Amino acid sequence: MANALKIISVLVSYPTADLLDAGPQLHAALNADGVIGEGEKNLLGALIDDLCAHDIYDAEERYVLLFDRTRSLSLHLFEHVHGESRDRGQAMVDLTTMYGAQGFGIDAKELPDYLPLFLEYLSTQSPEEVHNLLGQTLHIISAIRTRLQKRESIYANAFLTLEAIAGAKADAAAVAEILKAPEDDPNDLQALDKIWEEEAVTFGAGAGSNSCGLERLRTRVRAADRSVQQQNH
Numbered sequence: 169m170a171n172a173l174k175i176i177s178v179l180v181s182y183p184t185a186d187l188l189d190a191g192p193q194l195h196a197a198l199n200a201d202g203v204i205g206e207g208e209k210n211l212l213g214a215l216i217d218d219l220c221a222h223d224i225y226d227a228e229e230r231y232v233l234l235f236d237r238t239r240s241l242s243l244h245l246f247e248h249v250h251g252e253s254r255d256r257g258q259a260m261v262d263l264t265t266m267y268g269a270q271g272f273g274i275d276a277k278e279l280p281d282y283l284p285l286f287l288e289y290l291s292t293q294s295p296e297e298v299h300n301l302l303g304q305t306l307h308i309i310s311a312i313r314t315r316l317q318k319r320e321s322i323y324a325n326a327f328l329t330l331e332a333i334a335g336a337k338a339d340a341a342a343v344a345e346i347l348k349a350p351e352d353d354p355n356d357l358q359a360l361d362k363i364w365e366e367e368a369v370t371f372g373a374g375a376g377s378n379s380c381g382l383e384r385l386r387t388r389v390r391a392a393d394r395s396v397q398q399q400n401h
Contacts, residue, residue, distance in 0.1 A: 267289055
């Protein structure tokens with residue numbers, strides 16, 4: 169299970185050239201996981217193969233369009249239930265405290281509710297704690313999976329696997345409440361400008377200033393340029 173959680177953490181992170189070159193190592197680590205079933209291994213294996221078959225710039229642009237330019241697919245878990253309210257800030261303080269109590273240090277390069285970081289933490293915990301914490305976030309994970317499937321995105325495989333690892337079903341009413349939020353249009357450049365402005369607000373020193381920041385910005389600009397070019401033709 170720990171291997172699977174680490175692999176999912178990597179697969180739903182911003183793609184890098186190293187990731188796209190690591191297909192054989194990821195498959196080996198996946199096959200070494202003795203807990204998840206063959207169906208889940210097939211789901212993750214297909215996602216690994218899909219990512220590794222992409223050109224790095226195409227992989228980056230796809231990721232940005234899905235997870236950076238589409239708020240309803242945000243990988244910051246608390247955004248789906250707290251938005252930018254003060255409750256989200258307190259929830260992240262509590263999450264950071266939980267990490268620290270288990271000796272899991274974070275260096276403020278990413279917000280604590282960022283899904284890849286959360287999964288990395290879970291990979292260090294007991295199966296009982298994994299089921300407990302995944303269960304608490306399952307309505308969010310299920311809602312994101314539903315939206316990804318609606319877009320026919322292979323990234324849904326990662327979320328289907330998380331649901332299987334949780335070993336429970338999400339609360340249908342809680343999922344429906346999240347799905348009430350309107351879907352974003354990643355090609356709405358005016359809305360993108362608003363997102364950039366809001367990202368200037370942080371919940372702690374250095375929050376959000378990860379090493380991929382400039383790469384993501386460049387990718388967003390490339391994606392915006394391509395959108396403009398398509399509209400002009």
